[in-house]
Amino acid sequence: MLPAVVKLCCGISYPHVRSMSGLQRTAVAVIGQEITHMKHWAQIKQCMGRYAGTKTAEVAVSEDQLFYMRHGKEALRKAVGMLEDTEGWKVEIKEGNGDVISSKVIPGAGKVFRLEAVLEASLDDLYDLLFVRVEDMHQWNPSIQHIKVLKRAGPETILTHEVSAETAGNLIGQRDFLSVRHSCKQKSCIYLGGAAIRLESFPPQPGFVRAEDGPTCIIIKPLDEDTTKCSFTWLLNMDVKGWLPKSIVNQGLPRAQLDFTKHLRKRLASVLYGNTK
Numbered sequence: 470m471l472p473a474v475v476k477l478c479c480g481i482s483y484p485h486v487r488s489m490s491g492l493q494r495t496a497v498a499v500i501g502q503e504i505t506h507m508k509h510w511a512q513i514k515q516c517m518g519r520y521a522g523t524k525t526a527e528v529a530v531s532e533d534q535l536f537y538m539r540h541g542k543e544a545l546r547k548a549v550g551m552l553e554d555t556e557g558w559k560v561e562i563k564e565g566n567g568d569v570i571s572s573k574v575i576p577g578a579g580k581v582f583r584l585e586a587v588l589e590a591s592l593d594d595l596y597d598l599l600f601v602r603v604e605d606m607h608q609w610n611p612s613i614q615h616i617k618v619l620k621r622a623g624p625e626t627i628l629t630h631e632v633s634a635e636t637a638g639n640l641i642g643q644r645d646f647l648s649v650r651h652s653c654k655q656k657s658c659i660y661l662g663g664a665a666i667r668l669e670s671f672p673p674q675p676g677f678v679r680a681e682d683g684p685t686c687i688i689i690k691p692l693d694e695d696t697t698k699c700s701f702t703w704l705l706n707m708d709v710k711g712w713l714p715k716s717i718v719n720q721g722l723p724r725a726q727l728d729f730t731k732h733l734r735k736r737l738a739s740v741l742y743g744n745t746k
């Protein structure tokens with residue numbers, strides 16, 4: 470309803486907007502951004518509303534689980550907020566296939582990277598590969614050595630231990646991560662959020678540098694004009710820890726995003742042709 474009303478208003482106001490002064494135009498642009506923000510929020514809140522209490526019809530949710538759900542949702546909310554501010558992004562890499570990586574320095578988060586790509590896949594396939602079967606990711610992505618789900622807090626929140634691979638192209642070196650990952654799947658959109666967590670029962674492993682991922686998120690939406698394709702927006706907000714020159718990190722992170730997307734595309738192509746092994 471809201472988008473229809475907005476479209477109608479835009480149509481009516483178009484001739485007036487053309488004759489506006491600079492400041493008025495800025496105001497209209499800001500209102501436009503606010504509306505996009507509200508739309509996003511309405512969608513996310515639908516997900517947030519689930520499991521709001523401590524008990525659902527069939528399953529009792531423990532304090533612990535509730536804590537992780539909240540943590541995951543909060544990470545997703547923060548990361549989506551960072552992406553929503555479309556001002557101030559600097560294009561870093563434009564690939565021939567249309568993938569674009571931009572960066573921005575955000576107070577409190579440091580330098581974050583945003584990858585925008587179009588993938589030939591359905592929402593269901595992507596949800597399956599990126600969330601439901603997250604433990605199988607190493608099978609198709611050589612940047613990942615292993616991902617283990619340590620705990621489940623409801624169907625949408627998991628705690629994971631992730632280990633990146635020591636590959637030739639990886640300038641940063643091997644890292645491990647302990648994260649809460651939260652998914653929010655709707656008919657026409659998927660949000661995957663995450664953030665680093667600390668668990669006494671899972672301290673940093675000897676020989677590994679424990680990096681911290683997040684607040685981070687991936688937003689996947691079908692393209693309006695072509696339902697066989699999705700837009701894929703990934704906010705990478707990572708503190709790789711260890712002693713490394715900033716220039717190496719700032720080169721290595723966007724590289725890791727491009728590599729990840731390349732392998733994801735390859736996997737999607739084989740899913741499409743029924744050749745997943």
Ligand SMILES: CC(C)CCC[C@@H](C)[C@H]1CC[C@H]2[C@@H]3CC=C4C[C@@H](O)CC[C@]4(C)[C@H]3CC[C@]12C
Nearest residue numbers: 599600612631633641644650661709721722725
């Ligand atoms: C540059 C070095 C340090 C790291 C390289 C590997 C990076 C790109 C890997 C390591 C762990 C990986 C994450 C592991 C788990 C998930 C959850 C899933 O639902 C979406 C993808 C996502 C979020 C992966 C994105 C890519 C990732 C961050």
